[in-house]
Amino acid sequence: MSLSRLCRVVRCDLVKVQSSSALVSKLWGPCASREVSTCSTQRASVAQHSSKPDWNRAVSEAEKIVGYPTSFLSLRWVLSDEIANVALHLRKLVGSNHPLLKTAKNLIYNGKNNMQAWGLIVLLVSKAAGHSPEIPDMEQDKAAGVLHSQRALAEVTEMIRTSHLVHKGLVNMNSRQPIAAEPDDMMFGNKIALLSGDYLLANSCSELANLRNQELVELMSSAVRDLAEAEFLGERDEQNNPLPSRPLPKDQIEEASEWDIITDPLPMGGVIGCAGREWAARHVLAAGALLGKSCSAALKLAGHKPQLQTQGYLFGCHLALAWQAFLDLEAFTGPEPASFSLVGAPLAFTLEARPELYEYIEAGKKSVQDVDYHALYKAVLAGDGLEQTKRLQREHIARAVHVLDSFPDCDARTALANIIVAMHHDHL
């Protein structure tokens, strides 16, 4: 099906499906529902299902197109001495409430924010774009239609992302606030978290080195750098949870700098205090850069021209931002949650419109838990923050889809389109 038609479908869906969101969100649970949807394997079924989008189905169909997902949880990793060690130590942490446990659980069970999805997208982009005919057969995974090197790259993407999440899950033992649990447990948890993250990072270094492509190593290393930078942007509470910056009046915002050189660190001109741009900068660093650079690197491995590599970067970046907007919206679709991201787009737009609400944010300087989420929730629903976020998401989706248009029509492209539709669709 053509992509323009896809866009139309997306638009209709926006209107149609609002009522079914509760049902859809149930489908997101752990693995069970995913198993159900894996029964059909034909390419045709992908297109067939696309009229009734469902995240899990979209993902599992896509996984089959490129051969079973990526190997992060494959035996190779599980059986490595270090990971076995970590598993052993993790057991000791059960009962403490170190966030590493939550991170570990999310890595394994979390349906929607699923790690594999990142590697999967890299593989789908690889397959959708194809590769140059000069690449020898030896280096191809014929059955899946991707190169072995691209598969390794997908794995690296997942490892880098996981490593970052694990490191983000450390507990700051250096805060003025007393730490709720046993300090020994927390220290031990930090140690394991730091080492496991380092392990993944070290492995991604050597996997990358094995690809013997130095431009690629540079690009991917710059993605690691961006992830680290993301943790320093803007205000933070004592556990380093992000807080939005105080919205500045339009005339006080400095001139926005161009974000055009992707291996350079993201310029911060005009970012702080400007709702949309701050949101974008934050999530480009934390997510877009990695996915974009991975997609771009996958195309580089396939021998595509720099022009297409740039398109790959844009695709990954916009997709990650659309994804983020989708996650931000999610908090406002079901019943009122106990807390939600303070740097989500809906709140950012609401704060921009009503700067006086920033005093609620200031209450969270010590800990984001001190914020009055209920008041902010009501303010978001009352304003047009959600509407603006949806517009933002549509914009990013449109740009991602625009790139997809330049790929030849094939199953991988359809699968990517399906994932986008499902993402778009689920929360409305």
Place this chain on the structure above:
Amino acid sequence: MATLTISCLKVGGKWRMPVSCVCYAVHILKRFVAVVAMACLSSSRLCARVQDKLLCQFGHKVRKQTVFVKLKPPGPSPLRIFGKTCQRVTTCGPACGSGGFSAGVSSGLVRRLASSLQSTSTGSLPDYGTQIVDPYRLLEDDLNGIYEDIRSELERNTNQSELNTIATYYFDGQGKALRPMVAILMARAVNYHVYGENSALLPSQRQVAMISEMIHSASLIHDDVIDQSDFRRGKPSVNVLWNHKKVAMAGDFILAVASMMIARLRSDDVTLVLSQVVTDLVQGEFMQLGSKETENERFAHYLTKTYRKTASLIANSVKAVALLSGADESTCELAFQYGRNLGLSFQLVDDLLDFVSSAQAMGKPTAADLKLGLATAPVLFACEKYPELNPMIMRRFQEPGDVEKAYELVHKSRGLEQTRFLARKHGAEAARLAAELADSPYQKGLVVTTDLVLNRIK
């Protein structure tokens, strides 16, 4: 899977007593097993044992001779000692001859070693402070501004000022800069070896020197969070000053920038060699989480850990500069082995200083390893004379009084001397390897560095 079970036993508190009892019961048997099954063990442990035996036999005489060997002309007396070492080792089995560190020193090599050592003694030995070949002075121009360059490289790579502050914190020029120094020294020595007198330092080789210091600092930063240390290099360590999450990210950041610098050298081999360092560092950290049950395994475990945590960085960065110089494979391997031995010697001395140096001199607290539950070479050696150390090692010196008791026993035993002896062996092997390079001030510098490492006080 076997290692899994062992560490499982070790971790679970309940199992400690039975295991250590069994350990003790088969203690003597194990010693025989060690000799018989040596081929499958790391030969390093064996060599340590051989040296130990030697020490017992020769006592102070041997040590004195080793200390002054460099002052004497190549003569029969040091040769005999090494010759005996060699003989003893080779009677034990074939494994020692090939693998291991300095075990296979043949008498011919020893002669070369002795003469090389002599060739360095042109200055006023043994006071290296006034020595003509002071590597730091020799490389003054190359090392000048190396910290500034690292800082500006990091600064270029971030627009977040706090990240920049944390990341550059340890690059204040107060460190010894041993790794960059050795890397540049080797670079110049190998360049001289390959291209002769008119060779110069390549910019890429200086980059590797910077990268080695960056990887080192990134690992220090993560160590600080793990070990919760208070001081490093005479100032508060990063984890005292900043949010631990940010500190961890700063470590990742330095590594990322370093690996971008590596990539910009555009050499596949150098990237592979340096990526091995990072893997080794992490694996070394994992090894430090647990120790092995039996004495034999424990020492091999300790040496492997030491290689991965310390020596690998030095060894692989000097190998990288040799690769960049375009040297042949055997020269690169020589560089690697030099770095490996120097690194092992360095860490052994470090472990030794942890027991003998004052907190003030080190810029960090002493007996720190014991407090962290780590059994380093001095303890492992001491444990042969005082088996009561075994249970303490097993429980990682966690019970009250363990640290003090172990500290005392180490000083009562000859663990410190034996550690120094082992460090000297590695230092001598490094010096021997360096002597194989073409004669140049830098090559001499490499030899002198082995002594600097051995004789340092902090």
